[in-house]
Amino acid sequence: MSLFLQQILNGLSIGLVYALIALGYTMVYGVIQLINFAHGEIFMVGGYLALTVILLFSLFFAQVPVWGALVAMIVFSVLGCALLGAVVERVAYRPLRGSPKLTALITSIGVSFFLQNAVMLIYGSKEQSVPPILPYHVFEMGAISFSLMQVIIFFTSIILMTLLTRFVKFSKTGKAMRAVSENREAASLMGVPVQKVIQATFVIGAALAAVGGALFALNYESINFHDGYLAGLKAFTAAVFGGIGSIPGAVIGGICLGVFESLGAGYISSEWKDVFAFILLVTVLIFKPSGILGEHLPEKV
Amino acid sequence: MLELNHVYTRYGKVECLKGISFTVKEGEIVAILGANGAGKTTILKTISGLIRPTAGEVLFKGKSISSLSPEAIVRFGVAHVPEGRQIFQRLEVRENLDLGAFIRRDKSEIQKDREMIFEIFPILKKRLKQKAGTLSGGEQQMLAIGRGLMSRPSVLLLDEPSLGLAPILISSIYRMIRAIHEQGKTILLIEQNAHMALKVANRAYVLQIGQIVLEGSAKEVAANPAIQSAYLGG
Numbered sequence: 001m002s003l004f005l006q007q008i009l010n011g012l013s014i015g016l017v018y019a020l021i022a023l024g025y026t027m028v029y030g031v032i033q034l035i036n037f038a039h040g041e042i043f044m045v046g047g048y049l050a051l052t053v054i055l056l057f058s059l060f061f062a063q064v065p066v067w068g069a070l071v072a073m074i075v076f077s078v079l080g081c082a083l084l085g086a087v088v089e090r091v092a093y094r095p096l097r098g099s100p101k102l103t104a105l106i107t108s109i110g111v112s113f114f115l116q117n118a119v120m121l122i123y124g125s126k127e128q129s130v131p132p133i134l135p136y137h138v139f140e141m142g143a144i145s146f147s148l149m150q151v152i153i154f155f156t157s158i159i160l161m162t163l164l165t166r167f168v169k170f171s172k173t174g175k176a177m178r179a180v181s182e183n184r185e186a187a188s189l190m191g192v193p194v195q196k197v198i199q200a201t202f203v204i205g206a207a208l209a210a211v212g213g214a215l216f217a218l219n220y221e222s223i224n225f226h227d228g229y230l231a232g233l234k235a236f237t238a239a240v241f242g243g244i245g246s247i248p249g250a251v252i253g254g255i256c257l258g259v260f261e262s263l264g265a266g267y268i269s270s271e272w273k274d275v276f277a278f279i280l281l282v283t284v285l286i287f288k289p290s291g292i293l294g295e296h297l298p299e300k301v
Numbered sequence: 302m303l304e305l306n307h308v309y310t311r312y313g314k315v316e317c318l319k320g321i322s323f324t325v326k327e328g329e330i331v332a333i334l335g336a337n338g339a340g341k342t343t344i345l346k347t348i349s350g351l352i353r354p355t356a357g358e359v360l361f362k363g364k365s366i367s368s369l370s371p372e373a374i375v376r377f378g379v380a381h382v383p384e385g386r387q388i389f390q391r392l393e394v395r396e397n398l399d400l401g402a403f404i405r406r407d408k409s410e411i412q413k414d415r416e417m418i419f420e421i422f423p424i425l426k427k428r429l430k431q432k433a434g435t436l437s438g439g440e441q442q443m444l445a446i447g448r449g450l451m452s453r454p455s456v457l458l459l460d461e462p463s464l465g466l467a468p469i470l471i472s473s474i475y476r477m478i479r480a481i482h483e484q485g486k487t488i489l490l491i492e493q494n495a496h497m498a499l500k501v502a503n504r505a506y507v508l509q510i511g512q513i514v515l516e517g518s519a520k521e522v523a524a525n526p527a528i529q530s531a532y533l534g535g
């Protein structure tokens with residue numbers, strides 16, 4: 001029983017990271033029906049930007065308190081990735097608007113290779129270790145235990161997801177995003193600047209992935225230029241599982257995938273951990289391709 | 302207020318508008334009548350910037366708007382209520398109206414316009430929290446028109462507001478269009494339903510395969526024998 005609870009808790013924290021990445025897939029898919037395969041790489045870049053900040057702090061600002069470094073790290077990788085998301089949208093995807101979907105899909109694979117190689121050239125191809133900045137602290141609760149890092153992941157993701165949900169529901173830009181995702185032409189007739197709204201979606205997705213990347217790097221204490229591939233694929237699985245296009249779906253999908261994976265690792269074999277994600281993906285695609293929260297809308301009249 | 306000068310529009314190689322010219326003066330309701338495929342919708346899309354004309358120009362309040370984006374054209378004061386309503390089905394009625402006012406910031410004036418719209422379409426007030434996709438066809442048309450009015454346009458472009466509605470609903474929609482006109486809105490109305498359109502319009506143009514073949518006051522057009530036989534079943 002305690003193994004079970006422990007694995008659920010571990011699964012929850014990694015699942016929340018998947019969910020942070022999955023949100024970007026699902027939002028971009030929602031507005032332009034593109035599966036942005038480069039999104040995993042944005043997550044990876046977020047991790048490297050976080051690493052950069054940590055190294056700078058350990059070199060030059062060693063006296064800064066841990067919380068300061070943590071906040072600086074997240075802010076820096078969020079800003080960096082948001083900018084990267086905006087540039088990628090403008091340079092790679094916007095010129096293709098209106099061309100067949102496959103073209104943009106293939107472009108996103110190209111962008112993904114480009115980012116991997118750019119990072120490899122800058123930081124090298126070897127795995128980089130991320131110096132732990134947080135004090136190693138374990139909280140015990142009966143038979144289960146969790147780390148300070150897990151607590152941080154938990155609160156950061158819950159706060160971000162709540163903010164995102166409120167933003168999409170209530171803000172003017174959020175309404176515009178939903179309008180663009182449903183009917184781009186009608187949205188433009190309302191005066192919605194469609195291109196800017198699409199770009200904003202990429203920016204928000206990239207910012208969330210950046211937080212995920214920073215937390216992930218800190219949690220695993222190492223990072224590699226192809227980390228974005230596997231994490232991206234898993235987050236994509238989570239998005240599909242939850243119902244691509246649906247924001248709550250991405251969150252639930254991420255959590256389910258994390259828990260499923262962690263239970264599989266705990267009870268079957270941790271070597272097979274990554275396989276579970278794909279079992280889940282294939283199962284969903286076969287039995288319920290629209291995902292658990294995916295909506296089937298009546299065609300427009 | 303609105304003027305088209307020798308406007309040509311094409312889809313790929315197919316020329317769809319072949320030199321259209323007409324005017325809509327302030328305070329008028331002008332109807333454009335025509336059969337399926339005549340190019341009626343294309344005229345509105347050209348005015349609202351969804352399609353660029355290949356030649357000719359669209360003037361609004363004396364300025365050319367033919368090269369502007371749809372977003373810019375709404376800001377100038379042209380609201381296009383598209384064919385088939387195109388409301389945001391997954392959004393609430395309230396959110397659809399909010400999006401209609403997307404270009405505006407004057408909160409208290411927006412609120413006034415909302416009240417004005419509820420006076421014309423009381424049913425919308427009862428449906429505010431409902432997903433727009435769950436409205437009936439007639440209610441969706443009312444929402445589409447209401448959403449268009451929320452930008453407080455100088456000209457309202459209506460594309461076949463009677464499309465797919467039962468006769469009794471058509472009369473009430475037209476009563477509402479008349480009410481909007483009485484509040485001082487200039488309206489360009491596209492219709493296949495010549496009967497209803499000619500009842501409310503001041504003037505009318507008849508469109509045939511991309512060209513205007515007849516124009517005049519609504520009375521003159523309604524009295525024209527060719528129109529009588531082609532559109533009014535007489």
Ligand SMILES: Nc1ncnc2c1ncn2[C@@H]1O[C@H](COP(=O)(O)OP(=O)(O)OP(=O)(O)O)[C@@H](O)[C@H]1O
Nearest residue numbers: 312317335336337338339340341342343344384493
């Ligand atoms: N996107 C498009 N691509 C190619 N041709 C088009 C397109 N839209 C319209 N057309 C063609 O242009 C012509 C005029 O179309 P339009 O939609 O303006 O007609 P309409 O008068 O509004 O007809 P309806 O009464 O059926 O709505 C038609 O022959 C149509 O097939």
Ligand SMILES: [Mg+2]
Nearest residue numbers: 341342343384
């Ligand atoms: Mg039409």
